[in-house]
Amino acid sequence: MFDRLRTPPEKTIAFTIAVIALSAKMAKADGLVTREEVMAFREVFHIPPEDEEGAARVFNLARQDVAGFEEYAKRIRVMFGADQGTLCDLMEGLFHIAMADGSYHPGEDAFLARVAEIFDLPDTAFRRLKSRFVPDAEPDPFDVLGVTPDMPLGEIRAAWRQLVRDSHPDRMIARGVPEEAVKLSERRLIDINRAWEDISARAHA
Structure with missing residues (x-):
């Protein structure tokens, strides 16, 4: 899993089951669980070899229908409280599965x-997440940077620089995250820089 998902409560069995079940139900949301979606789950959420058999049982049971997904999402929400960074990481993984x-x-x-x-x-x-993963979703550059059009350009620049630091692939590699997570960060960085270029060009037009 992502580096953030390696420490409590992320190490608990309850969290692991909730993430596996939520991912399986995400794959079922369009009515059919495809091989590509299963592979996408395995790319983003790595399961230790000794736990794969149990994880497969949970996944196969949960993917039978979408019912109950809200309960798993609520459990995860309670575990992380106000930690929206980790919750966004999880959403990113779910989008990756959806688009597989x-x-x-x-x-x-x-x-x-x-x-x-x-x-x-x-x-x-x-x-912001949707615009990065869904081809026909038009991204708003301000949404991508998590800023608003009425903010001073200096504050927007500071937000852009922080996002670049947080999302840089070299930093992700140093943290030891899975290869697919590094690829997602590369994609995120391209979108972040494109958004800043757009906003900066408008400001100097």
Whole structure:
């Protein structure tokens, strides 16, 4: 799992089961769990070899239908409280699973929107994630940087620089995160820099 997901409460069995079940139900949100979605789960959420058999049982049971996903999302939300950074990491993994088959189904959109609501993530955070993963979702550069158009350019620049530091692949590699997580950070960094270029160009136009 991501580096943030290696310390309590992330090491608890309850958390592991909740993440596996929520991911399985995400894969089922469009009505069909594909091989690509299962592979996407394994890419982002690494399970130790000795736990794979148990994880497979949980995944296969949970993927039978979408029912109950809200309860798992609520459990995760309670575990992390106000730690929206980790919750956004989890949402990123769920988006990765949703897009693994190359399409974004309305059922998947409704599922992810509800999970984001349960996680108490701002609408801007959800739109930012969606614009990065869904090809036809037009990104708002201010949403991407988590800022507003009325903020001074200096504050926006500071927010951009912080996001670059947090998302730089070299930093992710140093933290020892899975290869797929590094790829996601590379994609995130491209979007962050593109958003800053857009905002900066508007300010100097």
